[in-house]
Amino acid sequence: MNGCQMKLFDLKVREQYPTLGQSYTRSHAHCDKFLVQCSDSELMIVELYYGYKKRFIRDSHVRDIGCKRIELYKVNLQDQVCQRMESLPEDCAIFLSYPENGFFYKIPREDLNSGLVRGNTVYFSERNDKRLYAYDVKERSVSVSLPCPNMGIDYYEPQWIQLPLHSWTSADVPQPEVTIDSKQIMLPSGSSSARGGWNDVPTDLLSDIQSCLFGADRCYFRLACKAWKSSFSNSNCESDLQLGKVQRNHRFPILMHIGNNNELVKFFDPITNSTSTLPLPSLKATEPIIRCSKHGWLLISQGSSGHQQLFFLNPFTNERIDLPKVRFLQDGISFSSPPTSSDCMVICYAVFLAYVTLYSIRRGNYSWAYSSAEKKGIHFKSSYSNPVYHQGLFYIMGMNGNLCIHDPGPRRSTKFMSLPRRPCASIRRGHLLESRGKLLSVFTGPVGRFLRVFELKQTTMAWKELHNLEDTMLFLSSTSLLSATSSGVEISGLGNKVFLDRFSGRDGIFYSLATRKFHTFWSGHNSSDWSDTKEYTYSTWIEPNLEKHNEKELQWLTW
Incomplete structure (x- = not known):
């Protein structure tokens, strides 16, 4: 290798702002790193973070969790520094x-406007996966699609190639007949104009066309003529509505999403399919990491890995309650009651090989209490889901579906249960919640291949699968799992559904236990998995809470 030189660089990461919760997101996530050449003199490092550490789970199962975050670094070889980038250029x-x-x-x-390739986006694929993933850096969202469903089995490590540029002309592009399910649109022979023919399109063909349309296109379809509008009987084509202010009688949780601009947050109402934007000055100059959402409050972390600052935030009233700093690595965190109540308690846990550590603090206390418990031979691995407060106890679900139960009473005790046993084949996306006095769990398969709901039968300590939630509605995201009831609501058909933090276009997606498929209210989306959907990775469900509090109630050290 004459004329070649090799140098070893010790690069240092220079952050543009203090990172938030890095001890959590990095230590408990598997990271893949890519070196990308931007130009002859510029390099970038791209880091993809997945749900769990590779040393805990086999690599294929790590990717079942999906990519939750991407970080970009610009490499300065002269100064041997990696400068963090907030975004890519829009082109x-x-x-x-x-x-x-x-x-x-x-x-x-x-x-740029063709939609084939989006700017400020990272495209990637996975081993043994035909799907294409696109991470929008500005939105902090991951889209998944299946562009080549009939691809053969030899796709272990698909590679991107850049073809030479070619100036396409109309002669290069074939012009096939317009055909939908072997039905052709034909104009009368010798007709000089297509006017007057729109009303004569067969209704079954209109139905086929409607099934291929989504979102706003379905609205424009109705406006073509009266006949087309009347054929569109089962559709509600309201455009996006600005909520302005959340109503005090708002009964159902709404989805809150934090984009790359931390000062602005978006709220999405899955029932009305409407979106609103709200400024949150308290999040400015920070990169908030939402840990938990309950009782209309968010539990957010910020700070370095050594000492993390935790605080409660009500995004509707912009009220904030700061907690004493804590130094720990947590797998999950939760709280028992609203932070303004005198009996509020915060607990976080971390699972190690032979034991589990817990940190807890009650309202009015200055410092966190530490405790640990040995597993004593019981196989318990962390599922990285948040604890659930149920009948005075905190329940932590393990990766195998069994439970760790913590009693926060005066004598503080923790015990591990070998039961209940694994309820389904894959529980890499397991979540626990309390609904109407019962403990429920929700599990989703890779790329949404299944979604199953179970109820804990405490007499036998076994998970029993539920096939009908009746009037119960569940709201699922990576940081929250909430429930509501549709009884007493004028709108019918809301119960027996699990609402997700995923979208098809601008329409929110839900899973129906009746059909065992993913649907939307406002378009014809109907799928057995998450293909052609988008997930907002920095989002959580939250219950609207407009209650104002005095200064004393917003001080953690008072009760």
């Missing part, structure tokens, strides 16, 4: 391939 995208390589792509100006 640039990155394409990643395994093993750990990729390329930087500057989108031609004429292709």
